[in-house]
Amino acid sequence: MGLNSFQTSGNSPGDARCRVGLLGFGPIGLAVARHLTGPGAPPTLNLTHIYDRRAREKQGRQADLLAGLCWTDRFDDLVTSDVEILVDAVPASEPASDYVRAALLAGKSVVTTNKLVVAHHGSKLLTLAERQGRQLRFSSAIGGAMPIVRVLADALAGDRVLAVDAILSGASNAILARMDDLDGDIDAAVADACAHGYADVDPSSDLEGWDAAAKLSVVCALAFGLRVAPEQIEMRTSARVRPEDFKKARLRSGTIRQIAHADFDRDRSVLSVWVAPMFVSKTSPFAGITGPGNAARITAAHAGDIVISGSGAGSEAVAAAAAGDLVAIARDRAAIVPAPILADPRQISGLSDHQLAEAV
Amino acid sequence: MGLNSFQTSGNSPGDARCRVGLLGFGPIGLAVARHLTGPGAPPTLNLTHIYDRRAREKQGRQADLLAGLCWTDRFDDLVTSDVEILVDAVPASEPASDYVRAALLAGKSVVTTNKLVVAHHGSKLLTLAERQGRQLRFSSAIGGAMPIVRVLADALAGDRVLAVDAILSGASNAILARMDDLDGDIDAAVADACAHGYADVDPSSDLEGWDAAAKLSVVCALAFGLRVAPEQIEMRTSARVRPEDFKKARLRSGTIRQIAHADFDRDRSVLSVWVAPMFVSKTSPFAGITGPGNAARITAAHAGDIVISGSGAGSEAVAAAAAGDLVAIARDRAAIVPAPILADPRQISGLSDHQLAEAV
Numbered sequence: 001m002g003l004n005s006f007q008t009s010g011n012s013p014g015d016a017r018c019r020v021g022l023l024g025f026g027p028i029g030l031a032v033a034r035h036l037t038g039p040g041a042p043p044t045l046n047l048t049h050i051y052d053r054r055a056r057e058k059q060g061r062q063a064d065l066l067a068g069l070c071w072t073d074r075f076d077d078l079v080t081s082d083v084e085i086l087v088d089a090v091p092a093s094e095p096a097s098d099y100v101r102a103a104l105l106a107g108k109s110v111v112t113t114n115k116l117v118v119a120h121h122g123s124k125l126l127t128l129a130e131r132q133g134r135q136l137r138f139s140s141a142i143g144g145a146m147p148i149v150r151v152l153a154d155a156l157a158g159d160r161v162l163a164v165d166a167i168l169s170g171a172s173n174a175i176l177a178r179m180d181d182l183d184g185d186i187d188a189a190v191a192d193a194c195a196h197g198y199a200d201v202d203p204s205s206d207l208e209g210w211d212a213a214a215k216l217s218v219v220c221a222l223a224f225g226l227r228v229a230p231e232q233i234e235m236r237t238s239a240r241v242r243p244e245d246f247k248k249a250r251l252r253s254g255t256i257r258q259i260a261h262a263d264f265d266r267d268r269s270v271l272s273v274w275v276a277p278m279f280v281s282k283t284s285p286f287a288g289i290t291g292p293g294n295a296a297r298i299t300a301a302h303a304g305d306i307v308i309s310g311s312g313a314g315s316e317a318v319a320a321a322a323a324g325d326l327v328a329i330a331r332d333r334a335a336i337v338p339a340p341i342l343a344d345p346r347q348i349s350g351l352s353d354h355q356l357a358e359a360v
Numbered sequence: 361m362g363l364n365s366f367q368t369s370g371n372s373p374g375d376a377r378c379r380v381g382l383l384g385f386g387p388i389g390l391a392v393a394r395h396l397t398g399p400g401a402p403p404t405l406n407l408t409h410i411y412d413r414r415a416r417e418k419q420g421r422q423a424d425l426l427a428g429l430c431w432t433d434r435f436d437d438l439v440t441s442d443v444e445i446l447v448d449a450v451p452a453s454e455p456a457s458d459y460v461r462a463a464l465l466a467g468k469s470v471v472t473t474n475k476l477v478v479a480h481h482g483s484k485l486l487t488l489a490e491r492q493g494r495q496l497r498f499s500s501a502i503g504g505a506m507p508i509v510r511v512l513a514d515a516l517a518g519d520r521v522l523a524v525d526a527i528l529s530g531a532s533n534a535i536l537a538r539m540d541d542l543d544g545d546i547d548a549a550v551a552d553a554c555a556h557g558y559a560d561v562d563p564s565s566d567l568e569g570w571d572a573a574a575k576l577s578v579v580c581a582l583a584f585g586l587r588v589a590p591e592q593i594e595m596r597t598s599a600r601v602r603p604e605d606f607k608k609a610r611l612r613s614g615t616i617r618q619i620a621h622a623d624f625d626r627d628r629s630v631l632s633v634w635v636a637p638m639f640v641s642k643t644s645p646f647a648g649i650t651g652p653g654n655a656a657r658i659t660a661a662h663a664g665d666i667v668i669s670g671s672g673a674g675s676e677a678v679a680a681a682a683a684g685d686l687v688a689i690a691r692d693r694a695a696i697v698p699a700p701i702l703a704d705p706r707q708i709s710g711l712s713d714h715q716l717a718e719a720v
Contacts, residue, residue: 035662040520139515145663147507147515154514155499155507157691158683160400283648302395302680303505303670310666320662323518332692 018330021049021083021108023075023099024090025058028113031315032087035323037065042323044330051078053094075099079106085329087322088112097121100136104128109135111325113318115142119214119230122221123342135329140321142215144170146294146310147321152222160301161223163263168215170292170313171206172238172258174198176277177290180246180255186239198292198313209235209275212260216275223298224264226271227342234350236276245277254281257289263299269346276351285309378690381409381443381468383435383459384450385418388473391675392447395683397425402683404690411438413454435459439466445689447682448472457481460496464488469495471685473678475502479574479590482581483702495689500681502575504530506654506670507681512582520661521583523623528575530652530673531566532598532618534558536637537650540606540615546599558652558673569595569635572620576635583658584624586631587702594710596636605637614641617649623659629706636711645669 020036022029029052036047048070052058055073059066072078078086079102086103088110090096097117100110104125112118117125118138129136139149143166152161167173171193178189193199205211213233220228238258249255259278264271280286285307289295294312299305311317380396382389389412396407409430412418419431432438438446439462446463448470450456457477463470464485472478477485478498489496499509503526512521527533531553538549553559565571573593580588598618609615619638624631640646645667649655654672659665671677 035518040661042518045518145660145666147511147666147668150510150515151507151668154688155510155681155684157687158395158402158405158685159680288643300505300680301400302676302683304677306505306507306668306670308507308511308666308668311664316662317664320519320660321515323662324515325518327517328514 017044017046018085018326019083020045020047020326021051021078021081021086022047023051023078023086023088024094025050025052025055026089026091027315028318029087029089031319032089032113032322033066035316035319036326042327042330045323045326049078049081049083051075075102079103079108083108085109085111085326087326088114088117089322090114092116097125100125101128104132104134104136107132107134109329110137111140111322111329112136112138113140113322115211115214115218118142119217122218123227123340126340135332137325137329138218139325140318142218143168143294143296144292144310144312144314145317145321146296146308146312148219148294148296148308149222151298151306151308152219156298156300156303156306159303160266161298162301163299164219164223164261164296165286166216166219166260166296167257167286167289167294168212168219168260168312169206169209169258170294170311171199171203171211173289173294173312174292175203175207176238176241176257179241179243183243183246185243186241196291204239207239207258208237209233209258212258212275216260216262216273219260220262220264220271220273221340221342223262224271225340225342226264227344228271228273228348232273232348234274236274236351238277241277249279252279252281254279254284255287256280257286259286264345270349271345271347272349274351377404377406378445378686379443380405380407380686381411381438381441381446382407383411383438383446383448384454385410385412385415386449386451387675388678389447389449391679392449392473392682393426395676395679396686402687402690405683405686409438409441409443411435435462439463439468443468445469445471445686447686448474448477449682450474452476457485460485461488464492464494464496467492467494469497469689471497471500471682471689473500473682475571475574475578478502479577482578483587483700486700495692497685497689498578499685500678502578503528503654503656504652504670504672504674505677505681506656506668506672508579508654508656508668509582511658511666511668512579516658516660516663516666519663520626521658522661523659524579524583524621524656525646526576526579526620526656527617527646527649527654528572528579528620528672529566529569529618530654530671531559531563531571533649533654533672534652535563535567536598536601536616536618539601539603543603543606545603546601556651564599567599567618568597569593569618572618572635576620576622576633579620580622580624580631580633581700581702583622584631585700585702586624586705588631588633588705588708592633592708594634596634596711598637601637609639612639612641614639614644615647616640617646619646624705630709631705631707632709634711
């Protein structure tokens with residue numbers, strides 16, 4: 001099997017299906033399971049195992065297809081099973097990176113939906129995957145259905161990325177967009193975003209910028225080949241944006257969004273990187289992004305500006321992106337993936353140094 | 361070598377560079393040559409040969425680096441050379457598909473920038489490439505720097521595409537956008553687009569819809585696995601759009617763009633596909649596309665709407681996309697690419713059957 005240029009899902013006659021195991025049966029795990037067993041499921045994939053700490057209880061609640069799979073509450077059962085790819089959808093309370101490492105060591109490929117695993121352990125885990133002759137893919141961990149990982153890693157592989165501006169936190173975007181709509185304060189917008197399932201009851205990690213910063217650190221690895229920890233990224237909170245700020249932004253023909261920014265001066269080895277609520281003009285690609293949408297403007301030396309957008313949250317969007325990774329691994333099982341060799345920038349600067357900075 | 365998730369250009373120590381030959385030294389060939397030899401060129405690639413019918417004359421006009429390469433006016437010299445990948449950038453007057461076939465038969469991988477080669481011969485050539493254990497890639501043939509091929513073939517490989525609406529002809533877009541700006545007739549806009557290098561002196565194939573239809577036929581293969589010839593796609597000309605039409609569109613808070621549309625009803629096996637000048641609302645992703653920009657809204661069953669845009673014309677944008685294909689082949693030389701098995705839709709319908717049709 002190799003990678004392909006025309007879409008091959010369903011077009012590989014005689015190809016034995018690739019056995020898939022699922023780690024975690026929360027909202028995302030459920031969406032992945034439904035995606036892989038529902039109508040129109042990728043025909044090259046065969047979901048056989050599900051691990052969850054409360055496997056028995058959750059299995060009991062499933063009907064037909066899913067109930068008939070092999071459920072377990074012991075992670076080791078998946079490691080010793082014959083599944084070829086594990087999908088990491090475990091909740092934050094479990095040691096996801098330990099699971100990913102153990103799976104790779106056991107000769108499984110892994111698709112992770114977990115941004116923190118990639119942001120904090122991505123480089124080492126990719127090296128391990130290469131050594132094991134297996135793949136670790138993470139398209140669904142950053143951007144949801146917005147294909148920013150594919151565009152940076154593949155489409156722009158022959159170009160030089162100069163800068164990325166992006167909405168990476170679906171929850172923050174839903175809250176800020178709702179504030180603008182309601183002309184109300186942030187508490188009402190948070191309540192509304194929670195009611196729609198776009199944000200957690202406590203969205204402070206989204207509003208402070210931690211969610212976007214974790215994703216932005218992965219973007220810096222993909223775009224510039226740089227090692228940047230989320231903690232090194234300057235953040236300004238979006239929690240203190242007020243209705244008056246939106247009024248002012250409207251007078252300037254724009255609105256406010258949480259923007260994650262990175263640009264890299266290769267000659268000086270200076271990375272400028274930050275997450276902050278920013279004024280965005282009505283004509284920018286960001287002003288029109290509502291709900292839990294994600295968007296990115298990627299500026300490359302030769303391609304110029306590429307703009308992408310898509311649903312950044314929602315378990316179905318994440319499941320669809322994870323399925324794309326699974327299909328890629330299934331059709332290219334033999335590929336050995338060279339791990340990245342990341343460099344450290346000489347200097348990392350934040351928002352205050354950046355000419356585009358327009359704090360609220 | 362395998363495919364990679366972090367960007368690897370420059371990160372593969374000890375990796376021998378992949379030898380590349382260039383077919384055709386027109387504007388696109390020149391841009392590819394500069395891209396592969398200029399500052400920041402992908403370090404895994406080594407341009408060694410250039411074929412052009414007027415090789416001697418063109419070589420004489422080059423300075424330093426390019427002049428020192430191996431130039432030839434005999435295509436066979438490239439076929440028998442030790443280059444591993446050929447970039448097809450030959451002008452329309454030459455039999456590009458014959459060249460691509462001969463290159464694959466000689467064991468070379470091929471990156472083509474030529475939409476007509478892919479639209480008319482893509483399926484057979486991809487089958488040949490698979491049989492030869494080589495790759496044929498064509499990201500730069502459709503959409504320029506807009507990564508529509510990557511998004512359809514890779515990012516959405518695990519999803520089901522339902523519909524695509526797109527601006528695929530950079531020249532048509534530049535002309536229509538300019539008419540709107542100038543509030544003038546089409547002749548002035550054509551002259552302006554020509555002056556900027558966005559359109560040929562005779563842009564009738566763009567305005568009639570042939571350019572977009574050829575690209576749309578490839579989109580149908582990628583998105584739906586369908587075999588659709590450009591001739592089967594209904595087209596309405598954009599050459600008869602008048603300044604009054606733009607005035608009317610402005611009154612409705614929108615403008616006019618040449619839109620290429622395809623949606624596929626899988627249950628009934630009915631493909632609806634057309635190219636026509638359409639009213640697009642100011643809030644659509646299309647109204648803001650100016651100059652030779654391309655844009656696409658892809659609707660998938662699980663991912664929802666994904667919007668992408670980028671420069672659709674210009675030799676630098678094409679060269680950057682072609683370089684991305686070259687890097688992908690260089691880092692995955694061993695991959696065998698399964699060819700698509702395309703189906704024929706039971707029925708192909710055009711614009712008149714489509715509820716969204718809003719002819720000018």
